[in-house]
Amino acid sequence: MSPYEAARERTVLENKRKMEALNLRHLSAAIKPPKTPSPMKQKRRRIIEDAVVVPSPPRRSRRLANLPEVKYAEIAPHSADRMTRSPRKPTDLLYLVSRGSISMKARLEAARKAEELESQLDPEFPSFVKAMLHSHVVRGFWLGLPSHFCDTYMPKQDSIVTLVDEKDEEFDTNYLAYKKGLSGGWAGFAICHGMQDGDAAVFQLIKPTTFKVHIIRAASDEDE
Numbered sequence: 001m002s003p004y005e006a007a008r009e010r011t012v013l014e015n016k017r018k019m020e021a022l023n024l025r026h027l028s029a030a031i032k033p034p035k036t037p038s039p040m041k042q043k044r045r046r047i048i049e050d051a052v053v054v055p056s057p058p059r060r061s062r063r064l065a066n067l068p069e070v071k072y073a074e075i076a077p078h079s080a081d082r083m084t085r086s087p088r089k090p091t092d093l094l095y096l097v098s099r100g101s102i103s104m105k106a107r108l109e110a111a112r113k114a115e116e117l118e119s120q121l122d123p124e125f126p127s128f129v130k131a132m133l134h135s136h137v138v139r140g141f142w143l144g145l146p147s148h149f150c151d152t153y154m155p156k157q158d159s160i161v162t163l164v165d166e167k168d169e170e171f172d173t174n175y176l177a178y179k180k181g182l183s184g185g186w187a188g189f190a191i192c193h194g195m196q197d198g199d200a201a202v203f204q205l206i207k208p209t210t211f212k213v214h215i216i217r218a219a220s221d222e223d224e
Contacts, residue, residue, distance in 0.1 A: 102198030102218050107131065110218035114200035117214055125212075126153050127204040137195045141187035145203075150180040153205055162210045163189050175209070189213075 001009075114129045121127055128149050130136075136143050145154070154175065161175040161182060171192070173185030195201070198218035203211045 102220055106218045107198045110200040110216045114202050114216045118202045121204055125204050125206050127202055130201050132195055132197060132199040134197045137190045143186050144181040147180055159209055164212050
């Protein structure tokens with residue numbers, strides 16, 4: 001221990017002896033009054049009275065102040081005045097017509113016929129066969145194209161792709177390059193041609209952004 005620390009230790013002990021000699025700790029305890037518990041404050045309940053709403057007269061324009069008040073009410077229109085629903089288009093009727101359940105055998109047969117048709121097409125124009133599923137022609141109407149076909153022949157950015165049916169009628173669709181499929185416009189083509197789950201189609205690229213589409217119908221159990 002250094003001389004400074006030794007002197008500091010002696011000073012601390014000396015002060016401690018003086019404090020004990022004065023007996024200050026016991027005197028402070030005797031002078032301090034005892035703690036008494038404070039009375040609990042009673043909480044006052046807030047009484048919320050229902051506000052009385054005084055009806056006020058409706059505000060009217062000065063130009064209409066002298067005119068009689070018009071009262072509006074929900075009145076059912078007369079049957080003769082009701083709006084009649086427009087009849088469905090033939091394309092919608094084609095979509096609503098169901099050929100019944102399609103067996104796996106009929107699906108495979110439609111795909112086989114589509115592949116046979118593809119083999120007879122001009123090989124100069126690339127093509128592929130697509131079997132129609134529920135998400136293609138019933139709900140969603142999203143048609144994904146083969147990835148290898150898109151990487152080789154389709155544009156690298158979103159573009160308009162034209163579908164030409166067997167009657168040479170054209171339908172424009174939106175081709176999404178990053179998803180490699182047809183979105184907007186494909187639903188109209190599928191509904192117009194009555195395509196259903198189980199059918200097969202041959203897509204032949206006759207121009208950079210134009211497909212010739214050949215549809216092969218799948219026979220239902222009722223047709224068989």
